[in-house]
Amino acid sequence: MNTEGDKPLKVAVLGCGVVGSQVVRLLGEQSGDLAARVGAPVEIAGVAVRRLDAPRDVDVPAGLLTTDALGLVTRGDIDVVVEVIGGIEPARSLILAALENGASVVTANKALLAEDGPTLYEAAEKAGRDLYYEAAVAGAIPIVRPLRESLAGDKVTRVLGIVNGTTNFILDKMDTQGSGFEEALEEAQALGYAEADPTADVEGFDAAAKAAILASLAFHSRVTAADVHREGISDVTSGDVRSATDMGCVVKLLAIAELNATESGEEAVSVRVHPAMIPRSHPLASVREAYNAVFVESEAAGQLMFYGPGAGGAPTASAVLGDLVSVARNHRQGTRGVGESAYADRAVLPMGETRTRYHVAIDVDDRAGVLAAVATAFATHDVSIQTVRQEGRGDDAQLVVVSHEATDAQLSATVEELRGMDTVREVTSVMRVEGTDE
Amino acid sequence: MNTEGDKPLKVAVLGCGVVGSQVVRLLGEQSGDLAARVGAPVEIAGVAVRRLDAPRDVDVPAGLLTTDALGLVTRGDIDVVVEVIGGIEPARSLILAALENGASVVTANKALLAEDGPTLYEAAEKAGRDLYYEAAVAGAIPIVRPLRESLAGDKVTRVLGIVNGTTNFILDKMDTQGSGFEEALEEAQALGYAEADPTADVEGFDAAAKAAILASLAFHSRVTAADVHREGISDVTSGDVRSATDMGCVVKLLAIAELNATESGEEAVSVRVHPAMIPRSHPLASVREAYNAVFVESEAAGQLMFYGPGAGGAPTASAVLGDLVSVARNHRQGTRGVGESAYADRAVLPMGETRTRYHVAIDVDDRAGVLAAVATAFATHDVSIQTVRQEGRGDDAQLVVVSHEATDAQLSATVEELRGMDTVREVTSVMRVEGTDE
Numbered sequence: 001m002n003t004e005g006d007k008p009l010k011v012a013v014l015g016c017g018v019v020g021s022q023v024v025r026l027l028g029e030q031s032g033d034l035a036a037r038v039g040a041p042v043e044i045a046g047v048a049v050r051r052l053d054a055p056r057d058v059d060v061p062a063g064l065l066t067t068d069a070l071g072l073v074t075r076g077d078i079d080v081v082v083e084v085i086g087g088i089e090p091a092r093s094l095i096l097a098a099l100e101n102g103a104s105v106v107t108a109n110k111a112l113l114a115e116d117g118p119t120l121y122e123a124a125e126k127a128g129r130d131l132y133y134e135a136a137v138a139g140a141i142p143i144v145r146p147l148r149e150s151l152a153g154d155k156v157t158r159v160l161g162i163v164n165g166t167t168n169f170i171l172d173k174m175d176t177q178g179s180g181f182e183e184a185l186e187e188a189q190a191l192g193y194a195e196a197d198p199t200a201d202v203e204g205f206d207a208a209a210k211a212a213i214l215a216s217l218a219f220h221s222r223v224t225a226a227d228v229h230r231e232g233i234s235d236v237t238s239g240d241v242r243s244a245t246d247m248g249c250v251v252k253l254l255a256i257a258e259l260n261a262t263e264s265g266e267e268a269v270s271v272r273v274h275p276a277m278i279p280r281s282h283p284l285a286s287v288r289e290a291y292n293a294v295f296v297e298s299e300a301a302g303q304l305m306f307y308g309p310g311a312g313g314a315p316t317a318s319a320v321l322g323d324l325v326s327v328a329r330n331h332r333q334g335t336r337g338v339g340e341s342a343y344a345d346r347a348v349l350p351m352g353e354t355r356t357r358y359h360v361a362i363d364v365d366d367r368a369g370v371l372a373a374v375a376t377a378f379a380t381h382d383v384s385i386q387t388v389r390q391e392g393r394g395d396d397a398q399l400v401v402v403s404h405e406a407t408d409a410q411l412s413a414t415v416e417e418l419r420g421m422d423t424v425r426e427v428t429s430v431m432r433v434e435g436t437d438e
Numbered sequence: 439m440n441t442e443g444d445k446p447l448k449v450a451v452l453g454c455g456v457v458g459s460q461v462v463r464l465l466g467e468q469s470g471d472l473a474a475r476v477g478a479p480v481e482i483a484g485v486a487v488r489r490l491d492a493p494r495d496v497d498v499p500a501g502l503l504t505t506d507a508l509g510l511v512t513r514g515d516i517d518v519v520v521e522v523i524g525g526i527e528p529a530r531s532l533i534l535a536a537l538e539n540g541a542s543v544v545t546a547n548k549a550l551l552a553e554d555g556p557t558l559y560e561a562a563e564k565a566g567r568d569l570y571y572e573a574a575v576a577g578a579i580p581i582v583r584p585l586r587e588s589l590a591g592d593k594v595t596r597v598l599g600i601v602n603g604t605t606n607f608i609l610d611k612m613d614t615q616g617s618g619f620e621e622a623l624e625e626a627q628a629l630g631y632a633e634a635d636p637t638a639d640v641e642g643f644d645a646a647a648k649a650a651i652l653a654s655l656a657f658h659s660r661v662t663a664a665d666v667h668r669e670g671i672s673d674v675t676s677g678d679v680r681s682a683t684d685m686g687c688v689v690k691l692l693a694i695a696e697l698n699a700t701e702s703g704e705e706a707v708s709v710r711v712h713p714a715m716i717p718r719s720h721p722l723a724s725v726r727e728a729y730n731a732v733f734v735e736s737e738a739a740g741q742l743m744f745y746g747p748g749a750g751g752a753p754t755a756s757a758v759l760g761d762l763v764s765v766a767r768n769h770r771q772g773t774r775g776v777g778e779s780a781y782a783d784r785a786v787l788p789m790g791e792t793r794t795r796y797h798v799a800i801d802v803d804d805r806a807g808v809l810a811a812v813a814t815a816f817a818t819h820d821v822s823i824q825t826v827r828q829e830g831r832g833d834d835a836q837l838v839v840v841s842h843e844a845t846d847a848q849l850s851a852t853v854e855e856l857r858g859m860d861t862v863r864e865v866t867s868v869m870r871v872e873g874t875d876e
């Protein structure tokens with residue numbers, strides 16, 4: 001229990017960029033409320049940056065800025081370190097030094113957690129300190145805490161997340177304005193939703209880091225970014241988006257973590273990021289613009305969804321400060337909150353064994369026997385067909401096939417075979433289908 | 439810290455009905471996971487019921503059932519008490535006895551918390567024990583914990599909740615099937631979404647209890663059910679629903695808690711439950727059937743929404759067990775989680791001073807000067823008009839007025855005056871408008 005009276009809690013903030021500047025601002029503006037909620041005043045002990053003289057979005061109190069981040073975290077009187085520098089190094093070394101020096105840590109660093117989380121979790125465990133990271137997944141949206149605490153008495157079976165605002169913005173524009181990918185990307189860049197080099201977002205790297213963190217939390221297992229099958233949205237065409245519309249679906253980039261059965265009947269984690277068609281009636285379908293949302297299925301609770309802004313300085317700082325209050329309370333009481341738990345230690349399923357559904361649009365010759373030939377290709381690979389729709393005639397003839405669940409390997413072998421068939425002119429669209437009831 | 443090794447945690451479950459039976463089932467089925475997450479085995483010490491021989495949805499292990507709830511909670515070795523009896527007494531006395539006897543408590547009892555929460559919070563504080571109640575608001579949806587912990591570094595300004603599944607089901611049917619209220623209510627009853635006596639749901643009592651709890655949490659103040667302005671949905675007509683559709687809106691029963699400025703410029707809490715029109719583009723508009731959702735606006739995070747099943751045995755039990763794991767962990771460590779906090783101690787604003795917007799549909803005589811007369815009635819009460827739309831001609835002439843924000847008192851005085859006017863045949867629909875940007 002609290003033996004320190006109202007001794008202020010000393011917080012070191014590492015980084016004062018988009019997120020850090022808002023953390024510093026809120027620490028100032030909310031200081032009365034924070035003190036009431038923590039049970040002691042919260043004081044900024046220092047703010048580490050790379051360049052002392054860079055312009056900042058906040059007035060950092062004189063004397064607090066320093067370029068010696070390591071000196072700050074190891075100076076001996078720091079209770080909580082907030083790491084909002086980003087990237088692997090020096091963030092990792094600084095977090096490890098903070099924990100070794102008895103500080104608790106709050107970080108927004110998805111890249112580091114997805115690459116080397118276990119090193120950090122073990123260091124926190126060893127130090128008996130907290131390492132909280134609500135802001136690392138889906139910005140302001142409370143999702144880490146609900147998964148770790150609210151659902152601690154339930155069994156999560158699937159997580160489907162729209163966890164990258166840039167790609168959601170692009171796909172939303174393709175859907176609602178009929179834009180092509182390039183045009184929508186340019187619009188996103190013009191509005192500041194996409195960076196000049198959009199690779200990390202568009203190719204799904206950012207979403208993959210979050211998928212790894214979500215999978216680890218949901219399934220109490222260790223999943224890193226390297227385990228995540230990743231496909232971006234740069235190959236999504238206007239035709240795919242129209243095909244989705246025709247099916248009553250919309251295309252979203254999803255971060256998916258789910259329990260699948262292995263061939264020997266054990267439960268393994270399938271974790272992947274790829275564009276997928278989901279029904280327009282699905283709660284995720286109405287997530288527009290750059291918003292994020294995480295849809296969670298669990299055995300007892302059923303279907304839950306958490307929605308909000310997935311990025312931005314102030315929203316992300318809100319999540320950081322929520323963690324800061326928890327961590328500060330624990331620190332004062334000499335306790336720890338819920339730490340990482342990997343007790344279930346489930347294996348990660350190779351993508352080929354993951355069970356999914358495919359939507360395949362095929363330009364075909366309009367002659368007798370084509371449908372039978374296509375159906376045979378599916379049957380050969382043990383993929384059962386849910387619906388086939390024929391569209392157009394003559395030169396415009398198209399078959400649109402939606403499969404039942406099969407392994408991804410069976411499905412891609414089927415598509416491979418279709419591509420080699422005489423009667424098939426072109427396979428114009430191949431996309432996974434998610435969020436349906438089967 | 440844990441000084442008790444792996445000594446099992448003893449849980450007393452009070453009530454074994456819709457929710458209690460699922461709590462007992464999950465405690466059995468999830469025991470391995472629960473032990474891993476709590477850090478010790480969790481053991482059911484007893485299950486209190488009213489009738490020993492009643493049929494149950496779960497096989498309660500022999501010897502655990504008892505009708506002596508008080509004997510169970512006071513027997514001396516109980517670590518955690520789960521109260522899922524409901525109602526005021528004996529639930530309140532049992533919770534107080536549990537806390538006095540050193541147990542931590544998890545409850546789903548919104549009625550009790552809304553009526554007499556402070557008595558319980560003080561008892562928990564005094565005993566140094568936890569009192570958790572995630573299941574009391576919006577069933578399975580994690581909302582208490584996000585408000586209390588995730589947003590602890592932010593300032594919540596408004597909460598809009600669809601927190602009653604029965605009324606959402608009825609309004610959804612009126613919207614999508616064009617049903618009248620009675621017809622939709624009968625459908626809800628036939629499907630088990632509404633009780634034979636639907637008063638508590640339909641007249642907004644259930645939502646008002648949840649509104650009080652949400653307001654207390656969001657604004658760190660004490661708000662009870664008696665503070666909540668409450669209007670149900672039994673007067674909502676097909677005409678209102680159609681008017682909403684014409685405006686691009688949908689009618690929902692909302693539990694609203696927001697910060698409003700008093701005339702002297704202080705911040706006070708407005709807390710109310712009433713049907714309202716919200717734009718179809720609002721995230722709450724797509725909450726269908728009996729689902730619940732809570733939409734939260736805060737200064738830094740912006741707009742968040744939490745969605746899921748608001749009732750049902752298993753979903754509610756999921757929330758209870760999430761709390762149980764937290765409380766059990768704290769109990770073992772000899773600490774407490776975040777307790778109730780009423781430090782902000784804000785006043786509750788009378789409904790008359792609450793600022794809202796009105797949608798008013800008026801059957802008028804189709805002659806020159808009618809619009810001017812209606813506009814004058816609004817102006818007299820200092821209510822500014824956002825839009826007026828004239829519909830129909832002759833005997834069918836109707837004016838549809840949407841006001842800007844004004845106090846509820848000004849707005850109802852305006853409607854009163856309209857009702858007395860010569861040129862006004864009938865005020866056919868009056869409804870508040872929420873979730874718009876003004």
Ligand SMILES: NC(=O)c1ccc[n+]([C@@H]2O[C@H](COP(=O)([O-])OP(=O)(O)OC[C@H]3O[C@@H](n4cnc5c(N)ncnc54)[C@H](OP(=O)(O)O)[C@@H]3O)[C@@H](O)[C@H]2O)c1
Pocket residue numbers: 014015016017018019020048049050051052054067069083084085086087090108109110111135136139310311312313316
């Ligand atoms: N931006 C978002 O919307 C968002 C959302 C969720 C999570 N996050 C995560 O939050 C973290 C920070 O993101 P951000 O957007 O705020 O980044 P940012 O704007 O680039 O800011 C990075 C800050 O770190 C400082 N810095 C860089 N190297 C340093 C070093 N060696 N020592 C001390 N300080 C150093 C920089 O100093 P100078 O200012 O002097 O250059 C800058 O203030 C990242 O992990 C990111 O993934 C961001």
Ligand SMILES: NC(=O)c1ccc[n+]([C@@H]2O[C@H](COP(=O)([O-])OP(=O)(O)OC[C@H]3O[C@@H](n4cnc5c(N)ncnc54)[C@H](OP(=O)(O)O)[C@@H]3O)[C@@H](O)[C@H]2O)c1
Pocket residue numbers: 452453454455456457458486487488489490492505507521522523524525528546547548549573574577748749750751754
């Ligand atoms: N049902 C939901 O979907 C839902 C959702 C959210 C929150 N809640 C809340 O959860 C609580 C329980 O609701 P419920 O639907 O499970 O109620 P329920 O089905 O009516 O069950 C009540 C249980 O309490 C027992 N009981 C009644 N009086 C008792 C007494 N004096 N001593 C010992 N046991 C007694 C009953 O025993 P017998 O079985 O022997 O009659 C029964 O098992 C309520 O506070 C409710 O508001 C319910």
